[in-house]
Amino acid sequence: MALARTRAVALFGVDGHIVDVEAAITSGVPGLHLVGLPDTALSEARDRVRAAILNSAESWPNRHVTISLFPASLPKRGSGFDVAIAIALLGASEALPVGACAGMVMIGELGLDGRIRPVTGVLPAVLAAAEAGADTVIVARGNAAEASLVPGVKVVAVGSLRALLARLRDLPPPDEPDDTSVDGAAVGAHTDGLAARSRARRGDLDLADVRGQAEARKVLEISAAGGHHACFTGPPGCGKTMLAERLPTLLPDLDQDAALEVTAIHSVAGTLPAGQPLITRPPFCAPHHTASRAALVGGGSNRLIQPGAASLAHRGVLFLDESPEFAGGVLDALRQPLEEGEVAIARSGATARFPARFTLLLAANFCPCAAPKTRDCTCTPSVRQRYLSRLSGPLLDRVDLKARLREVTRAELRYDLQLAEPSETVAERVLTARERTRKRLVGLPWRTNADIPGRELRRRFAPPHRALASLDQPLADGRLSARGLDRVIRVAWTLTDLAGKDTPTADEINEALGLWQGLTP
Ligand SMILES: Nc1ncnc2c1ncn2[C@@H]1O[C@H](COP(=O)(O)OP(=O)(O)OP(=O)(O)O)[C@@H](O)[C@H]1O
Ligand SMILES: [Mg+2]
Ligand SMILES: [Zn+2]
Known part of the structure; x- marks a missing residue:
């Protein structure tokens, strides 16, 4: 033999x-x-x-x-x-x-x-x-x-x-x-890829394209600095999609480990950009609201298990535009990745694992009729309430930053574009803030403030007592949940890092509380 x-x-x-x-x-x-x-x-x-x-x-x-x-x-x-x-x-x-x-x-x-x-x-x-x-x-x-x-x-x-x-x-x-x-051909494709990458870096997309919407721009900056999930609501055409697509332009390059993790996922999915062997920029993944559960979190047959959008967005941004239009069960599937940072798919006695640690960005109109001007809306208050409540519960509870956008005024649209800050300037502040976070978290397994577990927010990273005084009332009357409290403290740390301070004060706590409650009119 x-x-x-x-x-x-x-x-x-x-x-x-x-x-x-x-x-x-x-x-x-x-x-x-x-x-x-x-x-x-x-x-x-x-x-x-x-x-x-x-x-x-x-x-x-x-x-x-x-x-x-x-x-x-x-x-x-x-x-x-x-x-x-x-x-x-x-x-x-x-x-x-x-x-x-x-x-x-x-x-x-x-x-x-x-x-x-x-x-x-x-x-x-x-x-x-x-x-x-x-x-x-x-x-x-x-x-x-x-x-x-x-x-x-x-x-x-x-x-x-x-x-x-x-x-x-x-x-x-x-x-x-x-x-x-x-x-x-491979060599040609490689150089094409490099050109494509530097184009993306310089940016076809830039925050400078967006006029007005100061609050939403600030929310993007905080989200980028601390890795916080965010939600934009507002009337049609006010720039929600436009803003969301620009979040990656504020994020720093992936470090070596993250780049390899991201590339491995895209390699398995067959979505590696041609001629670009290593993904070094945070990915942006925006599944359509008709996406299935498998498309969102992964799945498929025994023969082919594919990562979903949540994993393709690993170390980057998962953007759910028109988020109330997603089927309810589909959004619930995001709970596992949001909690564990990965998706586990069991097939034929074994479990496939895909990392899925992303910044979640939601966008929504106030109501299903999507009238361009608030005054033209024909929806009853209860219809409006029901529409946004499709998002509520477990998902919205995990969103740290909620911004309500207004229509852009004609004056704002005419606004001299040079007054709008470009992505590069904002990205520099984000990088400086992240550097402060990194120094504080040195030797610990977390990269951003959003990663810090709740118990550490009460021990190692507890803000001074007097800074937290304004949270007593919202906690007492139920406007702020225990989970909400942790989220407010994490955002307060990010605001502290952006401001170049050492510990959160009442100012950062109050601002973070406002951002967490954002949707309440
Ligand atoms: N703040 C803004 N600054 C500059 N242009 C804007 C702004 N808001 C809207 N626009 C213009 O309007 C178009 C539509 O914007 P966008 O798709 O971002 O709105 P939206 O809020 O996502 O609307 P919808 O609810 O219909 O999805 C953009 O392509 C852009 O040309
Ligand atoms: Mg849109
Ligand atoms: Zn309406």
Whole structure:
């Protein structure tokens, strides 16, 4: 019996697990058998691997071949096992030197012509390979830039099975005109990506585009500085959507860890911008109000579990425009990510995990008729009440900043644009405030004031007693809940950091209380 072994990676959520791919050739009825819970796509691998091997001028063993994926209990999805299967098989048929692929992990799909194609989820897969101690990871050329983000492991990008075999046999690489063009395209795409990024940085969007709405602009600044959730209500056309879309322009770049987390999620979802291997800016994700629960928090079939908008917005902004129009059950699904910072999806005995720590931004009209002028509204007070109350309860209770926007006046629209502060100026203040927060939280696991748990707001980060005096009455008459109290204190810390002070005073507490209550007319 001839045996050969190589390794691949199974992904579950954003967690990769090393899989041993073992090929055994025995006497018996000729054929290829896959064992170890392969899903449909993996069974299709059988046909792809066979065609790819034959089209790479290799011979197909006309014997009984068993491919085993171990651990068998691990659910395995997708086409990224093709290369490992082909190499194990050729190893077992003694077409490769013994030990040629020791220490290697192989990730890639095979085309029928033997080409190695890119797959989604390469970043978390290579991270898993590096953690498992692999010294070399074989990937498709299209995945090279993404795979190279992982430190401590050698990434070899190969265009075809033929080229990979030459490498494992220590032969010169075959002439492959197609390959070089793939490479060239990848390089072009990469520079395009850089251009796109700096454009985004300079900003097609800028807070300077927004006239008036001083209060809402302030709310965006506080939200950016402290990571606080916010809600804008107001008449149609007053700039709610416009303001919300500009929140990312106030946020600092992602640090290295956050960038890798965000990139891993987008890698699995297949939403990495072309030619931009590492996402370094906070993402902005705005699902439509007709979005399903799965689209919002993730889900899907056994075969394909996809992260939802909440995870695609990880370390960035999740914007729910026209938020009362979302189906109630759909919004309730946000409770888990809001509380735990991640979404867990259980399928076939295992749980996929996707990080989902985002700043939630809601926008809403006051009423369903959406009349452009408040005076034209035909809704009864009870209809209006019911409309906004769709948002209330668990969700609105978690929103720290609530701003009521007015119509922009004609004078404001005519306002000299140069008077409106650009994003860059506001972003600098945000950065300075975040730096103060970081210094205070040094050695602690939280990055922003919004992350500080309630118990710490009563111990390490308790504001002075006299500053809190104005909260006694709202607490006594029920206008302020216990959860609301914590939120007010967190925002007060952010206001303190923005003001360059050391501890919150009655001023910051009062302002934070006003922002928390914001929607009450
Ligand atoms: N404050 C503002 N400054 C400059 N332009 C504005 C402002 N408000 C509205 N506009 C203009 O009106 C358009 C509509 O604004 P926007 O979509 O942000 O309003 P909205 O409050 O989201 O309305 P709706 O409730 O209908 O969604 C914008 O594209 C912009 O051209
Ligand atoms: Mg809008
Ligand atoms: Zn109305």
